[in-house]
Amino acid sequence: MDPRTRHRRRRPPTEVHTGDCYAAGKRRRTITREQALAALTEGVRACVHCRPDTALGML
Structure with a gap:
């Protein structure tokens, strides 16, 4: 792997x-509302402090 491009992977x-x-x-x-909803439905954890799932109306 080229060391110059390694940092570009997310x-x-x-x-x-x-x-x-x-x-x-x-x-x-920063991500869009749609990206956040998709991430949460795909199993990415919601922060227990700010509760983005509640703020986005998922619960």
Whole structure:
């Protein structure tokens, strides 16, 4: 593998957070509402602090 392109691969998400969550950490990226809903339905965990599943109306 070319070391110059290794950093370009995206790791799969580990949790979904709301935009104002204090527990989101430093390595995060913004996604659309549809992407967040898809991630949550595919099994990505919802943050237990900000509850994005509730904020998106899933529960």
